[in-house]
Amino acid sequence: MSRALHFIANNYVEPESLDGRRMMHEADRILQGNIPPLVIRERERKLETSAGERKIEIELANPVRVDDLPSIYRHLLGFIKGTYQGNLKEDEREQLALEGMVETLDPHSNFLSPKIYNEFKIGTKGNFGGLGIVIGMRDGYLSVIAPLEGTPAWKAGIKAKDRIVQIGEEATINMSLTEAVERLRGPVGSKVTVAVHREGAAEPLHFSLTRDLIQIQSVAGVMVKGKRIGLLKMKNFQEDTFAEMRKQLEKFRESGPL
Numbered sequence: 001m002s003r004a005l006h007f008i009a010n011n012y013v014e015p016e017s018l019d020g021r022r023m024m025h026e027a028d029r030i031l032q033g034n035i036p037p038l039v040i041r042e043r044e045r046k047l048e049t050s051a052g053e054r055k056i057e058i059e060l061a062n063p064v065r066v067d068d069l070p071s072i073y074r075h076l077l078g079f080i081k082g083t084y085q086g087n088l089k090e091d092e093r094e095q096l097a098l099e100g101m102v103e104t105l106d107p108h109s110n111f112l113s114p115k116i117y118n119e120f121k122i123g124t125k126g127n128f129g130g131l132g133i134v135i136g137m138r139d140g141y142l143s144v145i146a147p148l149e150g151t152p153a154w155k156a157g158i159k160a161k162d163r164i165v166q167i168g169e170e171a172t173i174n175m176s177l178t179e180a181v182e183r184l185r186g187p188v189g190s191k192v193t194v195a196v197h198r199e200g201a202a203e204p205l206h207f208s209l210t211r212d213l214i215q216i217q218s219v220a221g222v223m224v225k226g227k228r229i230g231l232l233k234m235k236n237f238q239e240d241t242f243a244e245m246r247k248q249l250e251k252f253r254e255s256g257p258l
Helices: 002-011 020-034 066-083 091-105 112-124 152-156 177-184 241-254
Strands: 038-043 046-051 054-059 125-128 133-138 143-145 163-167 191-197 205-210 212-215 219-223 231-234
Touching: 002 066, 002 091, 020 038, 020 066, 020 091, 020 219, 066 091, 091 231, 112 125, 112 152, 133 177, 143 152, 143 163, 152 205, 163 177, 177 191, 219 241, 231 241
Parallel strands: none
Antiparallel strands: 038 046, 046 054, 125 212, 133 143, 163 191, 191 205, 219 231
């Protein structure tokens, strides 16, 4: 947390807009929401924190600066460590606080937990072991947006709008999108079972699938019919996007001047 906040304080594009107290408020809100029975009351000069019968008061500067936050949360997270009986690990509690702080900055600043950051890196590589389906949340259900042609999911007959109700032995009813992606991806050649609900089917459909190397085509192109114009479509930004764009432009030029 100290390293992250030091980085923000020294590199944020509008340092004068950083509001330490607002960052603290959002961090406290998220911590309270995820760690019952934690209660945090923010006063002008102190944080009053309780968990059951135990209480602690943390002195605050006025105004609260970004540089003050590491010390505040060293005390607060230390107090939580001594009282918390739930399943969240120590680093996960710290990440929750950071997530709240970064949410206050702007729509283009994000805190990525290690799990989500790993998924981000896999996505930008453009290839991974998986089933070949684009998934998302629709109407509160984990749903297939589209199967990718030629992939295990496409060959097995999984269709767009199928609702994924089970992965392996686990129901997806309370599963996040990130958790679902983690369970669907895996080493090439490994197997996974998936159950889907399809509109019109009386019972869920069950598929046993073998993961394969999924390669995402980043750039597609077509010549506009009857014209010397090439149309490029960038479907996904990943490590090979620029190289693929150059290849597509060369293909256009092979047929004559554009």
